[in-house]
Amino acid sequence: MNELLTGFRSVEPLAAERRTRFERAEDVLEDGAEYRAVITTNKGELVLELYPDQAPRTVNNFVFLALNRYYDGVVFHRVLEDFMAQTGDPTGTGTGGPGYTFADEFHADLRHRGVGVLSMANAGPGFRGEGTNGSQFFITFTDTPWLDGKHSVFGKVIGGADVLDRIQRIDPSRRGGPDPDRMESVVIYTR
8 A cells, every 4th residue: 555655755753642622623635645544454454635725624624634643543423334434523423523513614625425434424514514523523435425415535454455354343332232332543644
């Protein structure tokens, strides 16, 4: 997967220790830069291409949280067959977040088409359109066009599709299932 990172350099984390509460996402993106992320899971690595030009606020949020080690050790708490794998909640319950929310960000060219679409999980548009996005996101296993205009797409898996296939399916409505897989770390790359 190194060829997917040719010409990219890793970005130094902002925090030495994992942080999970913030007032807001600080601006961390460089204008005109390209961004990729490597999510190391207990099943292997996923390489993500991020879309800062089409979804700058959402990509900035993801990069900010990753640089603060927010996602380190976080489980895939909801993984549904033929749908998606959801993660990003440090409590592992599907109800946690970073302490702030932000509005949806839609772009006409970004759709939920195919395997590996990276999109924000949310609870709807929120009060007065303020949004309910925080830290939780999902990766699709198939086309999910009914999510267009409801969830902000901000990237795509470009390496590690086999790893995505191996993530343990977890239905949070069923008790006593298998242990969830987890993100061990998220490293950000730029050029």
